[in-house]
Amino acid sequence: MHKSIEIDEKIFQDAVKFYGTIFNLPPLASKIYAYLLFDYEKVGITFDEFVEVLSASKSSVSTSISLLLNAELIVDHNKMDERKRYFFINDGYKKIRFEKIVQKMKDELKLLDDLDHFKKNHDDGYNEKIEAYKALLNKYIINIQESLNKL
Known part of the structure; x- marks a missing residue:
């Protein structure tokens, strides 16, 4: 699998630190949120991409995604012809x-x-x-x- 979005490593690290502090997020949840910030075209990021790109366990990613969903920081959608869930920044947040x-x-x-x-x-x-x-x-x-x- 490849990254579906391009990120700038320095901006990513700055975003991880900033949003981790602002939203009081654990490190992995902050990384997921920061990664989603780079999804300018709103293609959505899959669970599997988070696991691969962030080199994290499935259970850790699942826990972090649940936390972000419960905090209404992100939203998820299923595409009509796929079982995969795609995650996005909640613009309404x-x-x-x-x-x-x-x-x-x-x-x-x-x-x-x-x-x-x-x-x-x-x-x-x-x-x-x-x-x-x-x-x-x-x-x-x-x-x-x-x-x-x-x-």
């Missing part, structure tokens, strides 16, 4: 990722509001830094949501 970021910011705002309410009941002091931080969070939430609507 960018939107999912930022929706999760927005939700975390909203959760933090609620927590800060609850703390602020509690503090006001016990202290007449007003914390300008907290208010500035909350304003910044609100600004970013609006900005990200407007950008998400364009995706």
Whole structure:
């Protein structure tokens, strides 16, 4: 079997490190994700190609693919006339990722509001830094949501 896509080794290694850190992925899952980044034409990568190209065991590749599928980082498709599954980057994940970021910011705002309410009941002091931080969070939430609507 040959590689169905061309990769740049340095960019691949940089992507493995970056996405492993960003998505908190184990090394092999990060390699699979980084490899899929080079599938510009969306031909899809088969399980067997991952095993061969990454020199990994079938069980390790299977575990890593399951993790990536469950995290919605990748998707799979079967072609009509074949039994093989083809794997692709989940283009919708960018939107999912930022929706999760927005939700975390909203959760933090609620927590800060609850703390602020509690503090006001016990202290007449007003914390300008907290208010500035909350304003910044609100600004970013609006900005990200407007950008998400364009995706």
